[in-house]
Amino acid sequence: MSKLMGWLCHYTPVEILTALGYTPYRLLGRKGNNPRAATYLPGNLCPYVQSCLEAAIKQELPPLAGVVIARSCNAMIHLANVWPRYGLKGKILILEVPRRLDDNAVFYFSQNLRRLASELAHSGERQLNEERLWAAISWWEEQRAAWRKLLTCRAAGEDPPGGEEIMDGLARWQTPLNQREAEKWETVINRLARQPCRKSARRPRLLLSGSILPQELIAMVEACGGLSVFEDSCNARRLLLAPAVGAEGDPYLYLARLYLGGPPCPRMVNDREKRCRYWAEAVDRFHIQGVIYHAMKFCDAAMYDFLALKSFCEKRGLPLLRLDGDFSGGNRGQWQTRIEAFLEMLEVR
């Protein structure tokens, strides 16, 4: 039986999956159109979600023991509705994720995490004990710390790996096909760290932001002459949660605080100020010269997140480019033209 457990939203506590003996496998969607998913979900719903459903229906995913779907936004809520009926066989676990960060929300989320662990354990080989969970928490923190260290070298401008390589490494890190592969995370990071940067440090330094960033966008930005030095998305920086402050003795409370207190996703409307501080810190620390926002089509949170970022960039005098995308790998011609023009504009500044 497969020990791979699928997950989608970055608010999914992979530590619990690891502690129960599963290998967490992130569903990162697929390239191309999603004709079969479109028969189950309306066309104007998140393309990332459609893409994951399409991959499941077409059996393009590795064999999964199940999938954890966090009800983190409307699209995920509806994916949770259709997945059991039209998607994949195996266990479906639904996780409620609060949209606030306060003691009440942390406590509530911790209860949900406890329930998730218990539901997963029913089909797993063992019940989850707290020692194992703490061990998994430490293991994941070790990995995240290594990633943070690698990515932080880009702040200082030390011969960093480019965004394309980083995104590729992060994607591989999120999609190990078995536990042995998952344990080779150091190899992935070390290889990246040793990789000489073939990109000129004089290129415009960019912050790329969005709900989820398509890898091909970053590749295109760098092919056009930009340097992606900070990727604010749920498949990049937002994965690298820093250890929670005020760690409690209860691992579920710890995890709840860790995830809710991480870099905020646009869905956390109550945390908008925190999100602005997050951008400000990135801009200052990484010497950002321009910002590109990838607005995922039909993502309500991203639409309004862009407005907040626009206001932030206007105050800071930072050039901002918005690119709409449907996660299909399309839009290349239009993107390229606009990125080239944007980079030209940055170079003459």
Place this chain on the structure above:
Amino acid sequence: MDIYQLLRSYLGSTLRQRAIRSPWTYRLLKQAVAAQKRHYPWQAAHRLLLNTIDQAAAAFLQKGPVIWHNVFFPTEVLYGLGTVPFAPEAAAVVATGLGIAERALQRAEGDWVSSEACSFHRLAHGCDREGYFPPPGAVVCSSHLCDTAPQSLAATAAYHGVPFYLLDVPHQQDDTALEYVARQLKSITFSLVETLNLAWDEDRFQAALVNSNAARERLLAINRLRQQRPACIRGEEAHSFIYLMLAGFGAATSVEVYGELLTELAQRYRDQRRAVPEEKARLVWLHLRPYYPNAIFQILEQEAGAVVVCEEMNYVYWEPLDPERPFYSLARKVLSHHGLGPITRRIEAILAMVDAYQAGGVIHFAHWGCRQSTAGLRMLQDALRERGIPFLNLEGDCVDQSKYAPGAVRTRLEGFLEMLL
């Protein structure tokens, strides 16, 4: 005289923003509406309009702290605090009637609010930034069902520099979720008291819950009457009262309106005054309807005799509130919404409506940008098909008239009616 025509003429000048802040506007309006009483087919609708004018006057003339809320937030809290609730989504409907939607939508587009977003919120954004809405003292919003409302209202709160309170509503209906929501409701309530310097009056707060229960009882009685054949109120007429579900629970005036509607409706059932001369089919209407002039109900009800006998938005999904335990019972109400949780809950609720109202068909109006309502349609359609119930998904936009295609709508409705009749 059409009330919207009167308003349009009054607000159609360059003084429009000033006009909505003048007490004379509301006096004039009330007098004009009061004088037209006999011309309203339903006196309850007339009373509702007068009450709405009073509420608008209170908001625009800042007769108390104005609190913006989304239509799913439990308004009992706001009435219980003695504040002036203002629902921008509902006000967007009025803006459509007043003919200022086009300009407001253009403003939203100019402010980079994506055209993929729900047009209720785009319109509300435009109206607010153009000065057509009363500035809020605070903004409250619940997260359930709709992703856009919290985003849009948080942006509005930031724009006006006022506090924003999010009621985070999970999809589970268990005790932990109940506790989580109840605590938030209590915290939001007392934060509003503190921030807006309100006087906490427990009796008033409990009275809002009592009013809510009374309104609920009357609405249930109305719905029970509407389950009888033949229909004595057309769906187009009944739709006007949805406003109370979205913004009126907790107000004494809502009890009056429902009470009056109940009396009138009961009388009509006694007199057997039919809604249409020959009732050929009975329909359940899901989600909302377009609020600009359109022929949908004319085609369905007047031309074909297919009467909308039940609106999803008029469905009473919650149990009575307990004024002694206000926050827990309001939390229970919020969590009871059939749109929360797995889609099977909404499907069960809709099938129950079909049975209770003896409906032969279901129409869903798929408002552009409303992902919460449309995303689960495939499963709903499958469930209805299994029961042999004809279903029409009518795509359109509730407030953006430019998206209305009369020919296409007629063709789709006629196709559906052919199947139905």
